[in-house]
Amino acid sequence: MLLSKLLIPITKDLPADAKIKSHQLMLRTGMIRQSSAGIYSWLPLGFKVMKKIEQIVREEQNKIGAQEMLMPTIQSADIWKESGRYDDYGEEMLRIKDRQGREMLYGPTNEELITEIFRSSVKSYKSLPQMLYHIQWKFRDEVRPRFGVMRCREFFMKDAYSFDTDENSAKKSYNKMFFAYLNTFKRLDLQAIPMAADTGPIGGDLSHEFVILAETGESKIYADKKIFEVNLKNFKFDDKSLEKMRKDFSSFYAVTDDKYKKDEFDKNVNKSNQIITKGIEVGHIFYFGDKYSKPLNCFVDTKEGKKDLVKMGSYGIGVSRLVGAIIEAKYNNEIMKWPKAVSPFDVVIIPSISKNNNENMVKASKIYDELKKQNVDALLDDVDENMSIKFKKHDLIGVPFQIILGSKSKENKFEFKEVNQEAKILSLEEIKRKLKK
């Protein structure tokens, strides 16, 4: 992609409304554009990052055997009346009437719909367990949307649902998701802490929030540093090992502000291991048994020929929120560095350009073509501007690797730089090797 052709309306001035760095950066680099309060359009740069996050989330869901599907954004109110949540959900639910006067709503979540699908499709215990998920837009009519994509009304979310014959089996599904979540955040290069959580309006009795560490996070966190020593690689993908994994993680103290008690913290965590920081909730998982299968009459036939309520869990990851959350975690001192896995480009080529001498631009184009052949997604900064302006721009765009063609490059060697590290003078072959994933 040529920078001159990329729709990336960079501004030097901060938009007055943006208060936190992810919101500021996303507006300044034109990743998003506000459409109305808490509702955003995703411009190419932001969209690309979000799609990469989505893909990682998808891959990790698939790995644990969850099946992808897609449910609509608009739902009928009927099933929500059946579950009793049509009234409970309150003002947060956006209610719509169609031309026939039927009550519809823009889905804030999908427990009802998936249960309705499940009950009419699955009749036997033999089909269980099942895990289904979709990645879809949701709408919650927040009282006060703010902080850009961190707290908006329309958001992109992965939500998964598990179906099991009994609680024991359901908890195994829960543990699988727990595992998938930790792997997902790891691939996104985020430090995530699973924390025992309240179940809130979704209901149920087992729940964890996944909070990633970021200084500007919304909630304060008190945790035992040792939780980071738990290594996912030590666990196999089998029920016993996953159960142990969850217990290992749960054995360390980690709570949010509302549950924090100083004496408990001091008692459970060595002073030297105490970390007090801030975090952003990016995932939430629940086991809630028959909370929805009961009102919605979702039964399967058991081995004994009886009918039993299906035991369910639900599992959310805020995909669009993660875009902002990654920025909160990675953007520092006016410099953004995307994790390689989600960066909008693999590398940016920055030639020093002048009218009388297009040598750098010619070389840069060759490098660009070479990299393209190797499936490296490169951005070529073909704009005729001062290098200093270019550098400032790329500090914001945040591509983690730069190939710079200017005063320091030699005949066939170029400056290669990983953001926040020293530049090296390397040949194209060496650069290619560095960029191999």
Add this chain to the structure above:
RNA sequence: CGGGGUGUAGCGAAGCCUGGUAUCGCACUUGGUUUGGGACCAAGGGAUCGUAGGUUCGAAUCCUACCACCCCGACCA
């Protein structure tokens, strides 16, 4: 939802108090000079001043209503 505030060009602001038909910086266009950390010179384009109504010879400015957006608080991926 309660409290507060703001709407002027793509972005950031001035002008409003004290009415006389819109100013500045960035960005953009053209030409020239520059070219390693947010350049310079010259010329240029772009605004129904949130919307509607009212007062007035005359409204961005005063009045009324509406709309939108933002901030502070209680809730959420």
